[in-house]
Amino acid sequence: MSSPFWSDIVARLDPYVPGEQPKLANLTKLNTNENPYGPSPRVLEAIAGELGDSLRLYPDPSGTLLRQAVADYYGVDLAQVFLGNGSDEVLAHIFQALLKHEEPVLFPDITYSFYPVYCGLYQVDYQRIPLGSDYRIQVADYLCSNGGIIFPNPNAPTGILLSLPEIEWLLKKNQRSVLIVDEAYIDFGGETAVSLVGRYPNLLVTQTLSKSRSLAGLRIGFAIGDVALIEALERVKNSFNSYPLSRLAIVGGAAAFADEDYFREVCEQVVRSRETLASGLKSLGFEVLPSSANFLLATCPSRDAVELAARLREKGIIVRHFRQPRIEQFLRITIGTTEQNRRLLDVLVELLKQ
Numbered sequence: 001m002s003s004p005f006w007s008d009i010v011a012r013l014d015p016y017v018p019g020e021q022p023k024l025a026n027l028t029k030l031n032t033n034e035n036p037y038g039p040s041p042r043v044l045e046a047i048a049g050e051l052g053d054s055l056r057l058y059p060d061p062s063g064t065l066l067r068q069a070v071a072d073y074y075g076v077d078l079a080q081v082f083l084g085n086g087s088d089e090v091l092a093h094i095f096q097a098l099l100k101h102e103e104p105v106l107f108p109d110i111t112y113s114f115y116p117v118y119c120g121l122y123q124v125d126y127q128r129i130p131l132g133s134d135y136r137i138q139v140a141d142y143l144c145s146n147g148g149i150i151f152p153n154p155n156a157p158t159g160i161l162l163s164l165p166e167i168e169w170l171l172k173k174n175q176r177s178v179l180i181v182d183e184a185y186i187d188f189g190g191e192t193a194v195s196l197v198g199r200y201p202n203l204l205v206t207q208t209l210s211k212s213r214s215l216a217g218l219r220i221g222f223a224i225g226d227v228a229l230i231e232a233l234e235r236v237k238n239s240f241n242s243y244p245l246s247r248l249a250i251v252g253g254a255a256a257f258a259d260e261d262y263f264r265e266v267c268e269q270v271v272r273s274r275e276t277l278a279s280g281l282k283s284l285g286f287e288v289l290p291s292s293a294n295f296l297l298a299t300c301p302s303r304d305a306v307e308l309a310a311r312l313r314e315k316g317i318i319v320r321h322f323r324q325p326r327i328e329q330f331l332r333i334t335i336g337t338t339e340q341n342r343r344l345l346d347v348l349v350e351l352l353k354q
């Protein structure tokens with residue numbers, strides 16, 4: 001469809017397509033990397049405490065309660081933290097505020113598929129840098145002149161982690177543009193690059209409460225970086241939406257950072273389940289990329305991936321497939337509860353017999 005009323009930019013957009021959120025209950029939903037466990041009870045209490053007359057008032061436009069919680073957790077200044085309505089919104093502001101230059105932005109050929117969409121929306125040129133044959137990001141391939149570099153760490157949808165020394169090496173070699181490290185999955189076994197922020201004014205780290213803190217439904221993301229980078233994001237945000245986080249999100253998010261024990265327990269359980277599921281899949285003949293995230297990217301040499309995903313769906317299990325060169329024979333499987341992972345393996349055993 002198109003219309004003469006559309007702007008040229010809208011006519012040319014190729015929007016991101018999120019994973020399915022099925023209306024049916026009882027599906028084993030392993031397709032959008034949500035946490036299989038609920039948020040901390042303290043988050044629910046905090047949100048319940050905010051339900052009342054105060055909802056008639058606008059929230060704090062800069063979400064100071066939550067920003068301070070993030071700043072304290074990472075040992076940075078309040079002025080080094082930016083909040084958004086999910087890290088997707090934070091990323092959108094980053095593309096508009098910091099990546100619009102003469103040179104193209106660099107990101108991997110296999111990566112978060114929202115990056116090229118933001119480039120389309122904000123008219124940012126980009127260049128895809130191929131991952132190595134082992135699906136790893138090779139930092140030495142990012143030294144050409146550029147208008148910024150962005151990748152998730154661990155990368156998505158491969159799940160493969162880049163070490164902190166590799167990121168620091170790239171920061172040393174690339175001082176003329178911003179490096180954005182999208183740490184949506186860092187809490188499942190990686191080491192955050194926030195510790196480098198004080199030394200590299202061109203480093204911006206983004207994170208989300210959607211995955212490791214079980215709050216995809218609340219929509220909270222943040223960025224940590226040099227005050228000048230944060231100020232650029234504030235300028236865009238205050239030209240777009242003064243109140244990106246609701247009152248419920250601000251108190252719920254702050255409570256999530258206050259419950260460190262619950263957070264650690266959930267992350268450790270997901271990591272244990274990941275290793276069990278990876279060995280289970282390998283013993284069924286799957287090739288599984290080494291993941292440091294809450295999902296696995298895996299391929300079954302004897303079955304077509306689209307076909308296998310369709311068979312799984314018939315059995316009530318949904319996983320994600322990307323129609324994309326190099327990974328079209330892979331499935332991305334979110335780590336579920338112990339029972340969900342068991343069920344996936346049981347169903348696969350049945351399907352592979354046929």
Ligand SMILES: *Cc1c(COP(=O)(O)O)cnc(C)c1O
Pocket residue numbers: 033085086087088089112152156182184207208209210216219220221
């Ligand atoms: C899930 C995800 C996001 C977005 O998270 P939200 O905070 O829910 O918007 C950003 N980057 C990557 C790589 C993700 O997988």
